[in-house]
Amino acid sequence: MSTETTSIAVIGGGSWATALVKILSEGNTHIHWWLRSKHDIEHMKTYGRNPSYLSDVEIDSEKVFPTQQLKEAVAAASHVLLVIPSAFVSEVLGKLQPSDLAGKVVISAVKGMIAGKNSLVTDYIHEQLGVPTSHLLVVAGPCHAEEVAQERQSYLTIGGNDLAQAEFFASLLRCHYIKAYPNLDLDGVQYAAVLKNIVALACGIARGLNYGDNFQSVLVSNAMQEMKRFLDKVRPETPRDLNESAYLGDLLVTAYSQFSRNRTFGNMIGRGYSVKSAQVEMNMIAEGYYAVKAVYQANKQHFQAYTPIVDAVYHILYEKISPIVEFRILKDKLK
Structure with a gap:
């Protein structure tokens, strides 16, 4: 100190x-x-x-x-x-x-x-x-x-x-x-913090749809692969270990914690709330809602990384695709 x-x-x-x-x-x-x-x-x-x-x-x-x-x-x-x-x-x-x-x-x-x-x-x-x-x-x-x-x-x-x-x-x-x-890794740490909020939204949606622990473990492990693909496109020259706390640790706590407002927001969406009604009831900002639009658009315009989880959350929140339908598509892309 x-x-x-x-x-x-x-x-x-x-x-x-x-x-x-x-x-x-x-x-x-x-x-x-x-x-x-x-x-x-x-x-x-x-x-x-x-x-x-x-x-x-x-x-x-x-x-x-x-x-x-x-x-x-x-x-x-x-x-x-x-x-x-x-x-x-x-x-x-x-x-x-x-x-x-x-x-x-x-x-x-x-x-x-x-x-x-x-x-x-x-x-x-x-x-x-x-x-x-x-x-x-x-x-x-x-x-x-x-x-x-x-x-x-x-x-x-x-x-x-x-x-x-x-x-x-x-x-x-x-x-x-x-x-x-x-x-x-100035940029990588920031992008990881943005991406983990989107993943927490996906985990919350999955819970709201009554998917269980088995599915969430696969979702999170696939999210780490997605994070690596994205960061390798955005800042490929920067050495990083995604097993470090800033990446994996931050993702895990946001995806699983009772305090995660992004997970809570996603859960409400999965249970049938509209975006507006979920925002009103929470009375707090879930950063992942804004982040997924920014990441989705930046990826399409500049990076072209394979990001099925980001894409699924974007489709649900901004294109109003049914979470039930979108997660049926997403689950076939995970392994």
Whole structure:
């Protein structure tokens, strides 16, 4: 863990942002936490808890400073941690200029792609705001916010192109319940985080259709093969071991955990909910819903990897093909 105080701007007020604030506040940090909700900010200042997400987590008022002023939070920090749904990244970052991020390390904990552009979050930050790739990092799992709140032993992966930057940010996250490790596969770690959400949707749909454990094990093992085919097309030059936690581990926890909102969303779709009704009932964003459209379109346009699971989920969610029909087709493609 770092021995010097580091100032970090955390952008986002959801459960994952709250969990990361909790982790970072275990170390020598000052956290300038930007949230949209004035009510949540005032509640935190009064009661030391986020009333909307992970309300059992105590916020350390000596280290954490909630604010609605985005530019002020960023200006006060050397590191900017982005923890908002992918659908809102363009809107929030549109309030910043390249000069606001000059010289800062920007870390994405967004588990999705930029809507409408089908690009990775780090690519978007690099292209739109001029942050050099050496100053871009990504936070990956396997890790659920709910278990962080309970201080259960968890692991994080920090992907980046610069080992020193990745290791430094990993050191800020290490505490008695978090282990964190650097990984030099910046793009692969991000794509893996996107793909595992789509697989979790597929696992949820399968459960909703009353497929059992036997089928899900085959689905997940095929998903690993699909991930390899996709990453080999996207970044074939980057060495990676898909058995590592950032890939296989993150996929497993998202596909099987009771806390996986993507799995829950998929389960509802499999049981006959419409997309809109499932979104309303969950009242939380399942990143896989947006991710599958981005991956499907990017793959068709640029990569042409064989992705039957991605294709099946896309057909169900965006082409309104019956889950029963689509999974009858999919099961014949798995082995």
